[in-house]
Amino acid sequence: NLSATRRGLPKPKMSENGVVPRAKVLTIDTMNPTVKNVEYAVRGPIVARAVELEKELSEGMKKPFAEVIKANIGDAHAMGQQPITFFRQVLALCSYPELLNDSTFPEDAKSRARRILQSCGGNSMGSYSASQGIDSVRQDVARYIERRDGGVPCDPDDIYLTTGASDGIMTMLKLLVCGEGVTRTGVMISIPQYPLYSAALAELGAVQINYYLNEEKCWSLDISELQRALDEARHHCNPRALCIINPGNPTGQVQSRECIEDVIRFAAKEGLFLMADEVYQDNVYADGCQFHSFKKVLFEMGPEYSDTVELASFHSTSKCYMGECGFRGGYMEIINMDDEVKAQLTKLVSVRLCPPVPGQALMDLVVNPPQPGEPSYDNFIKERTATLSALAEKAKLTEQILNTVHGISCNPVQGAMYSFPRIIIPEKAVKEATDKGQQPDMFYCMKMLEETGICLVPGSGFGQKDGTYHFRMTILPPRDKLQILLNKVKEFHQKFTKHYS
Amino acid sequence: NLSATRRGLPKPKMSENGVVPRAKVLTIDTMNPTVKNVEYAVRGPIVARAVELEKELSEGMKKPFAEVIKANIGDAHAMGQQPITFFRQVLALCSYPELLNDSTFPEDAKSRARRILQSCGGNSMGSYSASQGIDSVRQDVARYIERRDGGVPCDPDDIYLTTGASDGIMTMLKLLVCGEGVTRTGVMISIPQYPLYSAALAELGAVQINYYLNEEKCWSLDISELQRALDEARHHCNPRALCIINPGNPTGQVQSRECIEDVIRFAAKEGLFLMADEVYQDNVYADGCQFHSFKKVLFEMGPEYSDTVELASFHSTSKCYMGECGFRGGYMEIINMDDEVKAQLTKLVSVRLCPPVPGQALMDLVVNPPQPGEPSYDNFIKERTATLSALAEKAKLTEQILNTVHGISCNPVQGAMYSFPRIIIPEKAVKEATDKGQQPDMFYCMKMLEETGICLVPGSGFGQKDGTYHFRMTILPPRDKLQILLNKVKEFHQKFTKHYS
Structure with missing residues (x-):
């Protein structure tokens, strides 16, 4: 047996009454060192x-x-900020389906609630969903992405519902981390960054590769700075992924289409897995600025890129006009992922059983809001x-x-x-x-x-x-x-x- | 720069049209090896x-x-199985507070909903909560534990709300893992076990130490078997934690009070952190069987144990009589945890922002259900x-x-x-x-x-x-x-x- 001394643990001290108090099993010196490195x-x-x-x-x-x-x-x-009335009506109906008999609820809210409940085991939000998320919600997400991206096709099998975007980002980073020393996975993140990234990389023991946004040019991204950061990093780790936040957090910039194309070309040339954090996709305010999804730009660049560049993009119910952070809803779309890796991803997410079903329901409403002609449409548009x-x-x-x-x-x-x-x-x-x-x-x-x-x-x-x-x-x-x-x-x-x- | 060859990556092959297709960044050979070891x-x-x-x-x-x-x-x-009416009424009221004006909802459901909403930022379940969970919910959990355990005190600061019990178990294991080779953290789990444990240990790269339950004696736990497993494991790892599932999953046994005392003595003697998975605490059916919480038994064994043995116990909204799996509600109680480690735990859970608020609300209702004299009491008891x-x-x-x-x-x-x-x-x-x-x-x-x-x-x-x-x-x-x-x-x-x- 290994003795405490051999393991370098502190020797227990005698207390005043002569009893030897037990040392704690878990102390700051004996806890997981990667957790200690996490900052948020x-x-x-x-x-x-x-x-x-x-x-x-x-x-x-x-x-x-x-x-x-x-x-x-x-x-x-x-x-x-007030929640969107329609979303909350549907959530109330799903929570307590007796309300489906209440004539004060609009019919479109009721039909959405019925559709969600029909996709739940036993017609209850209290059932586990599939680990990847409720099928019908993933289908709605796929149709939303197709509309948003001007018809670029989206396969519901590439959609994974998540517990907020953070969960999806953490999961993707987890898949990417391997190697030791100079072969350890490095991940490029913008500076300034949203500290989920640095926290996740610290926890996973991956190497953080900083690329600096250009404050003088309205926090824009320069490809030459990506190249500098990458070239330096290659001396001490194996850079495998590039994370982009667009619109930017904390910096608020909106990337131009040209910039996104350049980033995609860079990722393709350098063999980097792209992670696009697009949770602020509806939050674009400045004149002349427009949100372009990485997915859309990638596909418009032609098969040389759209058939090869690996991309994960992330969305959430927490931001945009809905701001429903507490429900922890979100999704990620996975493009060009190796089939065997995808099977591993599906297995990995199954361990935590499923994302919260009310958050999945809410994500469904965000991607499938009231349509013109439906009773809640006008009010929805007014509120949004x-x-x-x-x-x-x-x-x-x-x-x-x-x-x-x-x-x-x-x-x-x-x-x-x-x-x-x-x-x-x-x-x-x-x-x-x-x-x-x-x-x-x-x-x-x-x-x-x-x-x-x-x-x-x-x-x-x-x-x-x-x-x-x-x-x-x-x-x-x-x-x-x-x-x-x-x-x-x-x-x-x-x-x-x-x-x- | 490290070339692809030096890193041992496969060489890209020429395709039929003469274009060199890019190799995938992320393949089964280059993904996180610990994820590959996960089974569920x-x-x-x-x-x-x-x-x-x-x-x-x-x-x-x-x-x-x-x-x-x-x-x-x-x-x-x-x-x-049907949900508890009262729980779902309160969730509907919290989702769509307009319903607080609806006279068909019982007053006790309304007062619970008001209390939950008052604890939410902006009176909305759409706000983030504190990362440790909503204060008032943690207070209600503490009072529930005190009632359940015959008055043994419980500090709300020791309660962490979680995304189902799985999240809490994973988080605690994450804190415990450190070392390499023979000093790598080992964790004792029962065989048969609930495979969350083996999956979590594989993902964390910790050593799984199997102790076998005694099928001939109704899946009971023998201390001699714990000792055997521990002694053998000490040759190749550093055993630091002991996980118990009571009532048992998948085995359905309910541990006797004597057995729990023995386990606590064993953990104290051997310097093991105890993890008690008690999510089935209301699911006890056999005559002569009763649920005893590890916390209660620990405190009734006197300060020699209650002042020193480190314990985390887990509960959830997913099982018992409520069976609300989809909401991903849960809590853990942490006893005798080192203060510095607790600060690290609080930091760690802050990265994922907060557990889903509807799940927190549901957990609150489970620990604070209708009371005698309240309008929903009789129906609640009938349904349960x-x-x-x-x-x-x-x-x-x-x-x-x-x-x-x-x-x-x-x-x-x-x-x-x-x-x-x-x-x-x-x-x-x-x-x-x-x-x-x-x-x-x-x-x-x-x-x-x-x-x-x-x-x-x-x-x-x-x-x-x-x-x-x-x-x-x-x-x-x-x-x-x-x-x-x-x-x-x-x-x-x-x-x-x-x-x-």
Whole structure:
């Protein structure tokens, strides 16, 4: 037997009463080291402090603000956005089918609910679905993609429903990871990035390959920078995948068609598996910008590309105009995946049985909303348009107000739900932060939280060029509140800058 | 740069038209090897074939049966079990809060819905919750555990809501895995086991340590067998955790209080982290059997144990009397976990943002059902009792009929939702299976499926003593259908035995 000593475990110490207390089995020194490497700033220490502050406020403690405003996360309903009535009616009908006899529900909601329930075992959302997702939902997703992509065909067998997009991204990365040392899988991600990617790569022990978006050119992607990052990475790992977020998170840029073509050519030339995170596909605000799916561009580039380039693209119920994060709905489409690998993917997702069925139902409604002529159509369009126009207006407002502040510069928020302005932090503040062992932008955001109640995420949580500082702020609060919030950010920045100058 | 050759990748071949087709980035040879090692029999090839048969039947193909009966998985609603009315009313109210004005809904359902919505950001289930789960739900879980365990205290901070129990089990195992070679983490699991465990350990690259349940003593757990398995494993890995499923899956045994005490003493003595899978805690049918939670027994053994033994216990909305699998609700309680590790756990679960909120709401209703005096109480009790009594009756019926078959012997189904009878497979059938490269019980179950339409899982998917064969069959079909099904199994077994004798 291996003794504790041989395994290098600490020797148990005698306690005061002479009893030898058992050492913990699981300690920070004996836990999974890859888990320790995981970081996830969107829910990091700043959010923990925001929750504490909320509690202190509710207990009557005096603060320089009346409420904490969480602009750290793309959580639309929490910021007051209303759900789409039709979606919720169908979900209520599916939850409690007795309501199918209730004459106040519109007929189209009832027929959607009946169709979903007929696809569920025992006509109940309480049954497991197929692990890949409910068949009829995958068919609806395929038809949605075909409509969106101007008729490019989509096979329902290539669709996997997921527990939010995060689950799909994690699963795909899991398939890709292998090798050790210089053959270890490397994955290219944009900097700034959405920290799910870095967290997943850390957990899987894969190599993160950073390529930098060009802040000066509105966070656009340069192929030469992809090439630089790839060439450098090839010295120490085996780059196998390239992740793109479009529209961008946290950076809000919308990629041009040309850029997407270049990326596809690059992936083909360099033998990279493409992962396209397209969860903000309806969130495009800027004039002249348009969402192009990687799938569509790939197929329009002809068989040289569409028959060979491996692509996984991801969508979700959490963003766009619906913002239904809590339901954890999503799908991924898999193009040109090797058949044997696909069988392995299907096996892998079967272990977690199935994605949540209410989330699958909701995904179905997103890809198959009310049609012209149906009773709920007008109201659906009204609600969707109102939400998307308000977001477009708030995107512009955010950019405008932030750019009035000396020491803050903000690229246009072309899409998605965030601004990611660059901030100038005075030398003295950088020094004070560094002395405290904090990132300067964490120091800045923490001060802002304590003084104003506004919760943002420091740029260091997403990655940024050395010596630059940013924060991510959602554009989700209602217009009036957003305006107040932006002005508070302005005041804070001016005060902070003055204090440390 | 590393060339493809240096990395051992296959050289691309020239195609007929002279174009060099690109090799796939992701192939069975270049994918994550740990994923390839994963097996999950409950949704394996036999279920894939059952789905095909259903499709063939629906297309009018002639078969020796009129329908496929999936007795392979504990999917209660799919087998016709009705959801609890109160639970579904509250879910409908939470999905579509307009219904709070509907006078046909009972007041207690409305007040529960209001309480859940008040705990959601923006009063919407569409908001993300805290990653650990909604505060008020965790408080209700803690009070439920205290009631269940006769007042043993429970801290809501020790509760983590999960996406079904599988998610919690996977997360805990993930924390525990470290080391290489002889220091690699080993985890003890029962044989037969629920294959989530073997799948998770394969994916994590941990060492599976088998301890065998005693079929002759009604699948009971012998400490001497735990000791044997542990002592042997110490030669080649670092055993750190012990997993128990009680009531047992697939074996249906209910552990005695004495056995649980012995297991806890063993874990304490040997320095093992305990994982108690207690998702069938309401599914106890046999006279003289009772569910004892590991938490309660641990605390009643006094501070020598309750202050030191690390325990994670798991529960779910998917089983018991509710059977709401599709909602993917669940929780885990963590006892005596090192504070730093707990912080790492909280960070880890934050990456996947939050468990599905409808599943959290459902978990809340399970731990806080209608109370005496509330309008829904009588109907709730009536529905719950009806489901549990029917299950108890079907447990007995299953055991009785199976034991009338020569060559099948079935232990009492004391709890859970499955029988796991031993079957005698004639030598000639074993040979034919082996020649085909199949496990003999897979061969048996596949034949049964093709001839009768009954879908069972072969014992080899759960693990069994060499040379013994079993299948797992759920007791979930309605009584009449179950009786027909059991008689079909009987007929099949007799025919099969005759054919191969």
